[in-house]
Amino acid sequence: MAINHQNIRQQETQVNHPVPPTPVRRPFPAELLTALKSAFGERVSTSDAVRAHHGRDESPFDPQLPDAVVFARNTEDVQTVVALCGQYDVPIIPYGNGSSLEGHLLAVQGGVSIDLSEMNRVLSINAEDLTVTVEPGISRKQLNEALRDTGLFFPIDPGADASIGGMSATRASGTNAVRYGTMRENVLGLTVVLADGRVIHTGTRARKSSAGYDLTRLFVGSEGTLGVITEITLRLYPQPEAVSAAVCAFPSMGDAVRAVIExxxxxxxxxxxxFVDSLAIRSINRHSNLTLREAPTLFFEFHGTEAGVKEQAELVQEIAAQNSGEDFEWATRPEDRSRLWNARHSAYFAMLQLKPGSRAVSTDVCVPISRLAECVVETEADLKGSPLPCPIVGHVGDGNFHVCILIDPNKPEEMEEAERLNHRIVQRALRMDGTCTGEHGVGLHKMNFLLEEHGPVAVDVMRSIKHSLDPRNLMNPGKIFTWAA
Amino acid sequence: MAINHQNIRQQETQVNHPVPPTPVRRPFPAELLTALKSAFGERVSTSDAVRAHHGRDESPFDPQLPDAVVFARNTEDVQTVVALCGQYDVPIIPYGNGSSLEGHLLAVQGGVSIDLSEMNRVLSINAEDLTVTVEPGISRKQLNEALRDTGLFFPIDPGADASIGGMSATRASGTNAVRYGTMRENVLGLTVVLADGRVIHTGTRARKSSAGYDLTRLFVGSEGTLGVITEITLRLYPQPEAVSAAVCAFPSMGDAVRAVIExxxxxxxxxxxxFVDSLAIRSINRHSNLTLREAPTLFFEFHGTEAGVKEQAELVQEIAAQNSGEDFEWATRPEDRSRLWNARHSAYFAMLQLKPGSRAVSTDVCVPISRLAECVVETEADLKGSPLPCPIVGHVGDGNFHVCILIDPNKPEEMEEAERLNHRIVQRALRMDGTCTGEHGVGLHKMNFLLEEHGPVAVDVMRSIKHSLDPRNLMNPGKIFTWAA
Incomplete structure (x- = not known):
């Protein structure tokens, strides 16, 4: 425990950010496979295709295949897998929709991937309480489809059609968080299968509680390292009476960001x-067949009563104008709004097409809003010196932005350059009281950044909690922090 | 670990809710006192008066005096106390303003009370980011006084002028939570002295983060059992452009609550x-020299733009009328609003005066809003059979209400009757998917209720976390759950 914080910080700023540690796969005994097959029959797969599908995600890392994949249908199935894997000391990796950007799903120590996509039911909608309880495999679009006739919606929208389980596990947020909060604020309760196979129910459907440690918030953002989430109770919101959207171009990033800050x-x-920068706009125009001006641009959406939306929108239009915003353009018809936001949502894939065959290293820093303009402008200047295409998009109302660094996965020097840029962006954000990850999570990629951000003692507290709840390191091992200090 | 959940539940519904377990005081070695005196001089006290002041709170329990009180001035002071107490296995109890309702401050195992009231500075206001960092001893009124010229305010308001440290430790909320959330949503980061004397900083000033386990939320609501909070970063809000308030009487509790639900x-x-019931209105009228009609009453406040407030208020007035609300009365002038809300805030002390010399057993259940009318109406009927005065007030927008059961502390049969009522109210709330405590915390009083609410396995997870971070049970022992399963 006699770690010298200053020394650690020193080391890390000297060392270039490492690629994930070389995985040490654990043995996968034939007896375990036999036991899984006897319990799950056809719902266990060891085929190369299925394993390959479950050993990768949207991160730039090379796939790391699990030894087997089990398709779970209920909490008891998950308990069975956990109990059997526990007997043989084999890791367990929960799998939702595979949209992680940080290598969360890679079986770096081998083990069993529990595919939760068949656990995608809505268990109960309590419209009067504005709550819903779902299984973890349901995606946010499936959920909103199921809610359509209730007059309610679930606002958290990370772009990808992620599973609600994955969104909970990574504390996801996205475009609507500036108004509705993140998964932290919107998960009311969980059912979790622990490493020892026991099941707990955290939280309640009441809007608030002071009953003991906040286990709900502990599991939200724990990235599968403390247990497998099998049920989630979420807060819902009334669909707004009125919605309007707009786009506005700005002469510079700084102007756009200052409009947001105000x-x-x-x-x-x-x-x-x-926020969408010129390069990202170009990619979106191509991908979604739009003709937006190739300039730093803000996309706005307003929710409220008719009068409230009008009032908000007028105020924001005025602020935009004061910050040199040009061509403030309304999208009031639902189809225009959908077109606009579909384009924004496909930005990730649109940007990848700027460099065919590329993968993206997506940075994810989030800073206090007062430092956002400075952080974005410094970052922009820094990126100009790089040979890699680096479009920028961001949930700037929260101080969160992503530089999407496009690399050829076959060129190690490009990965290295991306890491260099990422490292500098994170250093900048931490210097400005920010965080290395606003919404994607730590995964494989940011373990050293986490250490820099919170210091070794806080990470040691996280590790103590992990050790106490998962003493044999069975649950998604090798993620967030190293097992030993 | 082979605990049968059903059996446990069964047992608990049979057993009447116990009074707190008989305390077992730990030895307080003379060497420790010498060491504390040498470190803190005059800032250590063992006087009866000071110990008596620190060995009680607003709960109905008999005082349990600490062996000594240390007045800390900074994080290093707290570290010193923790290190010295650690050497001698002596408990540490953080003390803010003494307004706990659940016995959190009672030194049930003896030990040292760390008085944090001198740590009441505002460390930094970041108006542009809507954040402030404070020491734990500052009270919410002191904080808002310090913020007055910034155009910002901190909305969380539990009624009492509690310390921000105490509010964080109990996950407090109160009258504004329906709009602004609880301490859970509004604490962005903490500095904490751990049981082993190390210091951690949790969270960042960024609005969101996915960087590792949510230690901030783990310490918020941990009631001093995991460490001593020495700095707190809070979210602030712009003072609303317009505020208006109103009161409205209803023919019955059910009508009032249904208006809230809609x-x-x-x-x-x-x-x-x-919500304030007839009996509580009577006490408030007497205490604050008002002439409100003695009927079930709702107090409203609206924040927003001029137009927004008008729109909200008209809507709510209409909803109140549809639910038989009578005499909807506006308080638009600031002095009228203050008078109204001061009266509401003094309700606790006003209610105590309904029965001179009494203490209050305050229930604190919170249920999903759809069950609130049913829960309140059943409770009202149940209370009618009791000889004790039981005024009811509630933060009904959150589904949270308090029955203030007034007992003569010298009459054990009245305490027993209060426990009986409380037990039935909690059972009712749990049956309705609610929680035993919306905002007061577990403390000494609700350990068995916590077990009923979350089940032994979830409480065991809490206990594992406690064991891993405070293996010698030094931090506020005897609260929330028992040390051994």
């Missing part, structure tokens, strides 16, 4: 405010 | 909506 500081309850 | 369900962003 909007937040005066307390406009804006529902979405997204 | 208001929440259609998504009115109401800032406060408080």
């Amino acid at each position: 909007t937040i500081q005066i307390g406009v309850p804006i529902a979405r405010v997204e | 208001t929440i369900q259609i998504g009115v962003p109401i800032a406060r909506v408080e």
Whole structure:
């Protein structure tokens, strides 16, 4: 425990950010496979295709295949897998929709991937309480489809059609968080299968509680390292009476970001405010067949009553104009709004097409809003010196932005350059009181950044909790922090 | 670990809720006192008066005096106390303003009370980011006084002028939570002295983060059992452009509560909506020299733009009328609003005066909003059979209400009757998917209720975390759950 914080920080700023540690796979005994097959029959697979599908995600890392995949149908199935794997000391990796950007799903120590996609039921909708209980495999779009006739919706929207289980496990957020919060604020309770096979129910459907340690918030963001989430109770919101959207181009990133800062500081309850830089706009135009001006651009959305939306929108239009915003353009018809936001949502894939065959190293820093303009402008200047295409998009109302560094996965020097840029962006954000990850999680990629951000003692507290709840390191091992200090 | 959940539940519903377990005081070695005196001089006290002041709170329990009180001035002081107490296996109890209702401050195993009231500085206000960092001893009123010229405010308001440290430790909320959330949503980061004397900083000033386990939320609500909070970063809000308030009487509790339910369900962003029953109104009228009609009453407050407040208020007035609300009365002038809310805030002390010399057993259940009318109406009927005065007030927008059971502390049969009522109220709330404590915390009083609410396995997870971070049970022992399963 006699770690010298200063020394650690020193070391890390000297060392270039490492690629994930070389995996040490654990043995996968034939007896375990036999036991799994006897319990699950056809729902266990060891085929190369299925394992390959479950050993990768949207991160730039090379796949690491699990030894087997089990398709679970209920909490008891998950308990069975956990109990059997426990008997043989074999890791367990929960799998939702595979949209992680940080290598969460890679079986770096081998083990069994529990595919939860068949656990995608809505268990109960309590419209009067504005709550819903779902299984973890349901995707956010499936959930909102199921809610359509209730007049309610679930606002958290990370872009990808992620599973609610994965979103809970990574504390996801996205475009609507500026108004509705993140998964942290919107998960009310969980059912979790622990490493020892026991099941707990955390939280309640009441809006608040002071009953003991906040286990719900402990599991939200724990990235599968403390247990497998098998049920989730979420907060819902009434569909707004009125919605309007707009786009506005700015002469520079700094101008756009300053408009956002003022909007937040005066307390406009804006529902979405997204930044997209010129290069990202170009990719979106191509991909979604739009003709947006290739300039730093903000996408806005307003929710409220008719009068409220009008009031918010007028205020924001005024702020945009004061910050040199040009061509403030409304999208009031639902089809225009959908077109706009579909384009924004496909930005990730659109950007990948800027460099065919590329993968993206996506940075994810989030800074206090007062430092956002400075952070973005410094970052922009820094990126100009790089040979790699680096479009920027961001949930700027929260101070969160992503540089999407496009690399050829076959060129190690490009990966190295991406790591160099990423490292500098994180250093900048930490210097500005920010965080290395606003919404993607730590996964494989940011373990050293986590150490820099919180210091070795706080990470040691996380490790103590992990050791106490999963003493044999069975649950998604090798993620967030190293097992030994 | 082979605990049978069903059996446990069975047992607990049979057993009447116990009074707190008989304390077993630990030895307080003279060497420790010498060491504390040498480190802190005059800032250590063992006087009866000081110990008596620190060995009680607003709960109905008999005082349990600490062996000594240390007045800390900074994080290093707290570290010193923790290190010295650690050497001698002596408990540490953090003390803010003494307004706990659940016995959190009672030194049930003896030990040292760390008085944090001198740590009441505002360390930094970041108006542009809507954040402030404070020491734990500052009270919410002191904080808002310090913020007055910034145009910002901290909304969480549990009634009492509690310390921000105490509010964090109990996950407090109160009248504004329906709009602004609880301490859970509004603490962004903490500095904490751990049981082993190490210091951690949790969270960042960024609005969101996915960087590792949510230690901030783990310490918020941990009631001093995992460490001593020495700095707190909070979220602030712009003072609303317009505020208006109103009161409205209803023919019955059910009518009043149904008006609230409709208001929440259609998504009115109401800032406060408080229920006060006839008996509580009588006490408030006497105490604050008002002439409110002695009927079930709602107090409303609206925050927003001029137009927004008008729109909200009209909507709510209409909903109140549809639910038989009478005499909807506006308090638009600031002095009228203050008078109204001061009266509401003094309700606790006003109610105590209904029975001179009494203490209050305050229940604190919180249920999903759809069950609130049913829960309140059943409770009202149940209380009618009791000889004790039982006024009811509630933060009904959150589904949270308090029955303030007034007992003569010298009459054990009254304590027993209060426990009987409390037990039935909690059972009712749990049956309705609610929680035994919306905002007061578990403390000494609700350990068995916690077990009923979350089940032995979840409480065991809490206990494992406690064991891993405080293996010698030094931090506020005897609260939330028992040390051994």
